[in-house]
Amino acid sequence: MAKTKIELKNVSFTYQPGTPMEYQALDNINLKIDDGAFTVLVGQTGSGKSTLVNLIDALTQPTSGQIIVNNHLLNSQTSKKEQEIFRRNIGYVFQFPERQLFAQTVREDLEFGPRNLRWSQSKIDDAVMKALETVQLDSKILNSSPFSLSGGQKRRVAIAGVLAMNPEVLVLDEPAVGLDSLSIKQLLNILTDLNQRGVTIIMITHYLEMITSLVTQIVALHNGKITFDGSPQEFFKSQTMLKKSKLLAPKSVQISREIGLSSLPLSIDDLSMEIIKQLKNGGRANE
Amino acid sequence: MREIKFNHVTFKYPNSQKILIDDQSFTLPTNKWISIVGHNGSGKSTIMRLLNGLLQPNKGQITIDNLVVNEQNLEEVHKLVGMVFQNPENQFVGSTVAEDVAFGLENYNVAPEEMPMIIKQALATVGMTKYENSLISDLSGGQKQRIAIAGVLAVRPQIIVLDEATSMLDPMGRESIMKLLRKLHDDGHYTIIMITHDLNEAELADHVLVLEQGKVLANGITEEVLSNSKLLKELQLAPATGEQIREKLISVGISVPDKYLKTEEMVRWLKQKLN
Amino acid sequence: MSNMVIFGSYVPLSSPIHRLDARTKLILCIWYVISVFFANHLWPALWVSLVLLAVLIMSRVPLKMYWAGLKPFLIVILITVCLQVLFSSGGQMYWHFGWISVTSDGIKNAFLIFYRFTVIITASTVLTATTPTLQLASAFSWLIYPLKWLKVPVDKISLMLSIALRFVPMIMADIKVIMDAQRSRGMDFHQGNLITRLKHLLPVVIPLFVNSLQHSEDLAIAMEARGYSLDRQRTQYRQLRWRKGDNIALLLMLVVDVGICILNLI
Secondary structure: OOOEEEEEEEEEEEEOOOOOOOEEEEEEEEEEEEOOOEEEEEOOOOOOHHHHHHHHOOOOOOOEEEEEEOOEEEOOOOOHHHHHHHHOOEEEEOOOHHHHOOOOOHHHHHHHHHHHOOOOHHHHHHHHHHHHHHOOOOHHHHHOOHHHOOHHHHHHHHHHHHHOOOOOEEEEEOOOOOOOHHHHHHHHHHHHHHHHOOOEEEEEOOOHHHOOOOOOEEEEEEOOEEEEEEOHHHHHHOHHHHHHOOOOOOHHHHHHHHOOOOOOOOOHHHHHHHHHHHHHHHHHHHO | OOEEEEEEEEEOOOOOOOOOEEEEEEEEEOOOEEEEEOOOOOOHHHHHHHHOOOOOOOEEEEEEOOEEOOHHHHHHHHHHEEEEOOOHHHHOOOOEHHHHHHHHHHHOOOOHHHHHHHHHHHHHHOOOHHHOOOEHHHOOHHHHHHHHHHHHHHOOOOEEEEEOOOOOOOHHHHHHHHHHHHHHHHHHOOEEEEEEOOHHHHOOOOEEEEEEOOEEEEEEEHHHHHOOHHHHHHOOOOOOHHHHHHHHHHHOOOOOOOOOOOHHHHHHHHHHHHO | OOOOOOOOOOOOOOOHHHHOOHHHHHHHHHHHHHHHOOOOOHHHHHHHHHHHHHHHHHOOOOHHHHHHHHHHHHHHHHHHHHHHHHHOOOOOEEEEEOOEEEEHHHHHHHHHHHHHHHHHHHHHHHHHHHOOHHHHHHHHHHHOHHHHHHOOOHHHHHHHHHHHHHHHHHHHHHHHHHHHHHHHOOOOOOOOOHHHHHHHHHHHHHHHHHHHHHHHHHHHHHHHHOOOOOOOOOOOOOOOOOOHHHHHHHHHHHHHHHHHHHHHHO
C-alpha cells in the first residue's frame, strides 16, 4: 500500500458565506491521494475542481473540514504563516502559466520561487539548472528574455519556475490548452519523468488524450461533489460518467468502441496493437 | 473565375527584415472547405490577413473571384472574408451576445430595425438562439467561438477564415465547432478556410495547403496532400489518427487500402474487416 | 467563478432601475453627484444617503456587491479623511503638535468628505451595475454629442470608453490569478515595509501590462476585420428608448433636490 500524501476530510468551501451571493463550491469532500500518484481531476467549469486545487495549495482555506499534506494540517483556523509552510511542498502550474512571466531574464524568473524561500545561492543555482533540464530547455536561454521565446518554450519556462522549488506535489491546471500535438507529447514526457522520480501529480484537464498508462486515479467532480474516484479503465467504462462531466473519451477509446472492440486502449499505439491482434486472430479463424 | 488567387505575393512588415511570405503564387478553390497547415511562424496567419485586407502585400496581387484586394475596396473585402481568431477572450466588443453580433452590422451601416432579425438568424445557424441576451463572459470557450462565427455570418460573407479558432478549446468545444463548420460547408455553401496544426482537424477539409517559412509546400485535394507522409514527417506534424493506425498495420504486414483514408473512413474499413 | 462584483461591471437583473434608459441614469447620476455637494449638513446628507439606499434596494443588486465595489476605494478615502482631520483648521481645537492639529472643523470636514466619496462612488456603481456597458457608452456619446460641433470625435471616444469599461473585470480577474500564482511560489504580499511591498507589485504589474497589451492588439485586429473603420459612419443596434419611467425618475430627482433645499433651511 502506498502512503497517503494528501487527504481531504469532510472539506466544504463556500464563497461569500452569509450573503445573497453565497455559493457552495465544494460540499463535504473526502479524498485520498497516494504518494507518487498521478491523479487527474475532471469536471465541468464550476464543478469545484479549481477550488479543490486552490485548497490543496492553501491559497484559500476550507470553510469546514481539514486537509492534511505531509502531516501539515489546513483548516479554517490555519494562520497565514502556517499556510505558507503548508504550501512549500506543493507546486502549482496555473492555466496559461506563460501569462504570469515577468522577469527580464529566464534565470530571474526561475529564481523567483527559491528566492522567496530564502535558499542559498548555490542551492538556487542547482535547482534552476535541474528544473531547466527537466523541462528539456537549453541553459543558453537563461539570459534571454522570457518574452522573446516561442509559445511552447514560454510555457516550459513557466513550469520550470514552479519545479525550481522542488515540489513534492505538482498541481497543473489544463497544462495542454493551446499547445500543438508535438508540444503536448513533450509535456507528457516531462510529467512522466517527474512522476517516475516520485513527484505526486494532480492534473486538471478536459483533454483526456493526456491520460496515459501512468495515470493511477481519476476524480470527477460535479456541483461540488465527488461523483467518481477510481482508475481510468473504470472511468472510461461508464459512458454516463463522461457525459456528466462533459468530456469526450480519448480518440483511441472512441474508435475502439466504434469498431466493436471490448478493450479500452489509452493510446493510438495500444489501439493499433489491439486491432492487429484481432485482425491476426480473425484471419487465422477464417483459414 | 470562381477562385482565390495569390499572384507572386510577397510580404514583410515595414520595420522588419524577415520576409514572411516570399513571392508565392497559388490558387484556392471557392465553396470548399480548406485547411491551411503549418507551424507557428510559417506564415499561415499572414496569408489570411492578406486575404482579408488587414495587411497589404509589398508585391503581387490577391484576387477573390474577380475582385482585387486592395486599399480602395477594404470595406467590401472585410465583408466578403469574415475572420474568427484564436483567443475567444480577445475578439469581443459587445458585452452581451446580441450586442456583439451587431458590431459588424453597425460597421456596415445596416439599419437598426433590420438588425434583430439578422442577429436571430445568425444565432440560430450556430445553435445559440437562447443565449441572445446572455453575457459573453458567462459562455464557455466553444460557445464564445460560435458567437464569433455568428458575428461573421451576420454580415453575409462568402469566405469564413478561422485562424486556429479551436486551439484553446477543450475537445467538446472543438467537436462542436467542427460540426458547425461541416454544416456551414454542406448547407451554407460558404468557403471555409481553417488554419490549424492538428491534422485530425485538417483532414476534415476537402482541400489542404501546407505552408512552411513563407512558402507553399503542397496545395491540393486533402487525401493527396496528407498521403505525403515524408513531407509531414519533415514538418513534424503528427498524422491524423486513422493514418497512424494504417501505418501501424502496414508496418506489421497487414494489407490495408493503398491510399490515404480519413479517420472516419479508416474506422469504417476496420469495422467491416472486424465483423 | 467568484461572484464578486467589481466597480464597473454590469449585473444582469431585472429591476425598475435596470429598465431605465441609460441616458436617464447617466443624467440622474451626474445630477445626484452635483446635488450631493449641496447637502452639507447632517439632515440633507442623511436624506441624500437614504435616497441612494432606496435606489440600491430597488436595483435588486445585493448590497454586499456594492460593498465589494466600494472596498477598493476605502484606502484612498481614509487617507483623504486623515489628511482632512490633521491638516485643516478652524473651530474648536482638541489637540495639536507643530502644524498638525485636530479641530472640530477638521473632523466635520473629514466626515463630509467621507460621506461624499462613499455616496458618489456608490452612485456610480449603481449606474455601471444596472446599465450594460455598450448602452452606457451610447448614453455617454449622446450626452457629449453637442461637442461634435467643436470637432470632437464623439463616436470614437464612446467606443473607446465602452471597450475600456469591458476591460476592467478582465483585468481584475487577471490580477487575482497572477497574484495567486506568485503566492503559490512563496511570495508574501503582506510582508515588509511600503517600499518592499511596492517592489513586490512589480511582478504583478508587468505580466498584467503584457497581457493587456496583447489583448488590445488582438481586439484591434478583430475589430478591423469586422469592418470597423475610424472614418466611416456607423449605425447603432441598441436604440435607447425613452419611456414613462424615465420621466418619473427625473421628476423624482427634482423632489430629491427640493428635499435638500428644505432640509438645508431647517
